[in-house]
Amino acid sequence: MxxxxxxxxxxxxxxxxxxxxxxxxxxxxxxxxxxxxxxxxxxxxxxxxxxxxxxxxxxxxxxxxxxxxxxxxxxxxxxxxEPVPARQVATGETGPWEQLEARRAIEGQVAYLAAERADEAQIAEMERLIDESEAALDDVPRFDAVDAEFHAAIARAAGNALLEEYVAHLWSMRGGPMWARWYDQTRTIQNRRRSVEDHRAILRAIIRQRPDAAMTAMKSHLDVLAERFHALNL
The missing domain is CATH 1.10.10.10 (Winged helix-like DNA-binding domain superfamily/Winged helix DNA-binding domain)
Known part of the structure; x- marks a missing residue:
């Protein structure tokens, strides 16, 4: 079919x-x-x-x-x-895979611009957030909140208000039940440590003002999430 x-x-x-x-x-x-x-x-x-x-x-x-x-x-x-009536599947949520594809495209470009435009105060804020996320490895809700703050900080450093709004919108989609059902299965401390390492790689490229490297580091970070989605054994 x-x-x-x-x-x-x-x-x-x-x-x-x-x-x-x-x-x-x-x-x-x-x-x-x-x-x-x-x-x-x-x-x-x-x-x-x-x-x-x-x-x-x-x-x-x-x-x-x-x-x-x-x-x-x-x-x-x-x-x-309680069968689902014909053509009445009750969800309009954007699926996790579409979210990851969109984030890869948009946040990759955002990281590129941040490497060109970030000022010292913005870099200091990103460094602080990475340190805070490392301190919150055993506190999943706090870690997730700081994770979101770090990506938002990169979006602010890109200096484009519309891209900043796009990033915020994409992150708001993570509150949906489909994302939660999948993401909850990946919340291991090893994965959180990997996220911190990825964030440090992104920030290094931003500090060195290497836009291509920053974009690659961001896309690689999101590719890891995609690999975890593929790796689920359904």
Whole structure:
């Protein structure tokens, strides 16, 4: 089946989620049954595995399925009692993969400009935030807050108010349930340490006024998040 044959419009992952929800409602998959592996669904639906992954996250939030890491994806009893009506998948959230793609494009350019334009006070603020994030490695809520502040500080240093707004908007999307469902599985202290190291690499390039290096460091930092998304064993 081609994605173009799927009913409705909107985000592709939502159309995939609706197709799977309709199959569950029609009895193709029953309570407790395991859905086909992610890679098989991607082949049969002719979409990427990232799209399938976002569709499965949406269905889990809607209590249609349960994702058991390392074991597979299983139909929940709620899916039989309260099936999703045709073409009514109840999420319009931008999926994690789209968010990461957008952040890579925009924050990469923001880091480039920051390396050209950051002043001493702005650099000092970034240094302070990195030190604070390192001190908060065992305090996840505080670490996440400082993480956001660091990226916002880079956006301010870029000297473009519109880009600063774009970055703030992209970060606000992290409050959605799909992002949280995925991101919560990656909140290890090792990953937080890696983020601090990445931030230091970005800042080094900004201090040295090397725009290309700053852009590469930022994109590499976000590529790590993308790799974690791919590495989830659904």
């Amino acid at each position: 081609s994605p173009l044959d799927l009913p409705g419009g909107g985000r592709l992952y939502m159309r995939i989620a609706q197709k799977l929800a309709d199959d569950i409602a029609a009895g193709r998959y029953r309570t407790g049954e395991r859905l086909p592996p992610e890679r098989d669904l991607a082949v049969s639906l002719q979409v990427s595995r990232t799209t399938v992954r976002e569709a499965l996250l949406a269905l889990e939030i809607m209590r249609q399925i349960e994702i058991r890491t390392g074991a597979g994806v299983f139909v929940l009893p709620e899916a039989m009692r």
